[in-house]
Every structure is written in C-alpha cells, then in structure tokens.
Amino acid sequence: MPFDETNYIQKEIPEESQKEDGSAFSVIENDVPEFVGFKTFRPLNLEDIERSFAENAAQMYVYDVDGDGLNDVITVWHCHKYGLVWHKQIRGANGEISWEKHEILPVQPDLESKDLRISQMHSLALADTDGDGIKEIITGKRFWAHGEHGDPESNQPAVIYAFEIKRGESGVEFIPHMIDGDSGAGTQIITADLSGGGRADVLTSGKKGVYAHFYNSFNVL
Ligand SMILES: [Ca+2]
Ligand SMILES: [Ca+2]
Numbered sequence: 001m002p003f004d005e006t007n008y009i010q011k012e013i014p015e016e017s018q019k020e021d022g023s024a025f026s027v028i029e030n031d032v033p034e035f036v037g038f039k040t041f042r043p044l045n046l047e048d049i050e051r052s053f054a055e056n057a058a059q060m061y062v063y064d065v066d067g068d069g070l071n072d073v074i075t076v077w078h079c080h081k082y083g084l085v086w087h088k089q090i091r092g093a094n095g096e097i098s099w100e101k102h103e104i105l106p107v108q109p110d111l112e113s114k115d116l117r118i119s120q121m122h123s124l125a126l127a128d129t130d131g132d133g134i135k136e137i138i139t140g141k142r143f144w145a146h147g148e149h150g151d152p153e154s155n156q157p158a159v160i161y162a163f164e165i166k167r168g169e170s171g172v173e174f175i176p177h178m179i180d181g182d183s184g185a186g187t188q189i190i191t192a193d194l195s196g197g198g199r200a201d202v203l204t205s206g207k208k209g210v211y212a213h214f215y216n217s218f219n220v221l
Contacts, residue, residue, distance in 0.1 A: 053087055053099075056080065059124040059188075063135060065165060066172045073099070074137055079122040080151045083107035084139060084163070104137070104163060104174045111153075116176055118161065119153045120145050127191035127200035129162055129215045137163040137174070140185035144207050158184030158208050183211045 053060065058076040065072040070089040077083025084105040090098045109117035122142035126135045140160035145151055160183060164175040179202060186206035194201040195214050202213040 054078070054085070055083075058122050058139075061124065061126045061137075063126060067167050074124070074126065076121045076124055076139065077103075077107045079142070080120055080145060082109055082117060082119055082121075082152065084118075084121060084124075084137070102172075117153075118159060119156065120151050122187050123185045123189045123204075125189035125191050125202070127202075129191070129200045129202070130164070130217075131199045134165050134167075136165065136177075138179070138189055138191065138202055139163075140179075140183070140189065140204060140206075142186055142206060143184040157181050158206070160185055160189075160202065160204060160213065162202075179213050180211065183208050183213075 053073055054075050054077050056078045058079040060073060060075040062071045062073055064070060065074065065086050066088060070091065072089050073087040075085060077085050082105065083103065085107070086102050086104060087099040088102060090100055092098065105117060105121075106115075109115070111117075118139070118141050120142040121139045122145055123139065125138040127138060128135045129138070130136070138160070141156065141158050143158035144154055146154070148154055159181050160179040162177045162179055164177060166173040166175055183204055184206045185204040188205075190203040191200040192203065193199060194203075194212055197215070199215045201215055204211050204213070
C-alpha cells in the first residue's frame with residue numbers, strides 16, 4: 001500500500017518522558033495506543049496521570065495479566081536492585097482508572113530467606129513459550145551490570161527465569177521456571193521461534209556470552 005500520511009497521527013512524547021528507561025505503547029483505555037512511562041500513564045487524549053510504575057524500570061509490557069478484560073502493566077521495579085511487579089488496572093464507577101501494585105518478586109527481599117529473589121533484572125520479555133495461549137514473563141540477571149560489587153548480590157548465579165501466569169478463582173499465581181542458571185541477560189531479551197516448533201525460544205546476551213534457549217518443557221519446581 002502506498003504511503004499515505006493521512007493514515008498516521010504524529011504525537012510528540014514530552015521531553016521528560018523521553019528520558020524514561022522503561023516505556024510501552026499499548027491500548028489501555030481507548031482504541032488508540034497510549035504511552036506508558038514508568039513514572040506516568042499518558043493517555044494520548046487526556047492529561048498526564050502521575051503514577052509510579054517503578055523506581056527504575058526495565059522494559060514495560062501492557063498485558064491483561066488476570067484475564068479480566070482490562071490491560072495491566074508489567075515491569076521490573078528497579079533494574080539494578082530488586083523487584084518484579086505488575087499493576088492491575090481498576091475501573092471506577094465513572095470509568096476512572098487506577099492501579100493496584102502486586103509483587104511477583106519482592107522489591108525489598110529478605111536476604112536471609114531462601115525464597116526466590118533475583119537482583120539486576122535489567123531486561124524483560126513477554127512471550128508464550130509453552131504454547132498454552134497465555135504469555136510468560138521472561139527475565140534474568142544482568143550479571144556484573146556495574147562490575148563485581150556495583151549492585152546488590154552482583155556475584156549470585158546469572159539466572160534466566162520464565163514466570164508462568166496461572167489464573168485461578170483466588171487470583172493470579174506466578175510459577176517460576178528456571179530456563180538457565182549460568183548465562184543471564186543484558187539489557188534486552190529477544191523471543192522468536194528459532195526451532196520452528198511453533199513456540200517462542202529465548203535469546204540472551206550479556207557478560208556471560210550470547211545464548212539461544214530452546215523451549216523443551218518447563219522444569220517442575
Ligand atoms: Ca487485567
Ligand atoms: Ca504460556
């Protein structure tokens with residue numbers, strides 16, 4: 001189809017939002033894409049709505065996590081520290097939007113605990129790796145992002161995890177599945193069907209090297 005500029009609307013993102021590390025374009029409220037920055041939710045036709053989605057985000061995704069028909073926001077809370085979060089979209093009686101924060105991995109973990117925690121999650125992907133129609137949240141450790149001692153627990157194993165979203169009567173559960181324990185991910189995780197098996201495989205690169213992780217089956221933890 002020939003280029004027709006009348007098919008496009010150009011809208012400049014305000015300067016302060018251009019500096020935000022994490023951002024996403026997706027449909028939250030209307031039938032046109034809206035900008036979601038990690039400090040703001042910015043519907044294109046409305047004034048900015050201040051909302052802190054993260055302290056220092058990685059990639060952000062807009063996805064209906066709990067399957068209630070309303071898009072939610074998924075991101076890392078601090079890409080050099082801790083926290084993997086999703087923000088549930090809530091609609092008020094008059095259609096007003098608010099957000100409810102839920103932690104998938106703790107923002108302030110107990111370092112004495114054996115519970116799963118990952119520091120330096122500087123990249124995030126969303127893809128259906130097991131082919132069940134629901135996307136998994138894929139993230140990993142950016143090993144030595146600021147060198148050996150620059151970030152919390154810099155020397156912990158360079159893991160990659162898929163968090164399976166399980167929707168149930170009592171809400172949403174996130175089941176962690178370790179994809180790999182010694183590779184990690186830099187600032188971007190790519191998913192693509194490399195093997196031709198019809199499911200998303202996972203590509204990572206970082207200080208531990210460049211890897212393709214082919215989906216076989218989820219480890220049962
Ligand atoms: Ca939802
Ligand atoms: Ca899936």
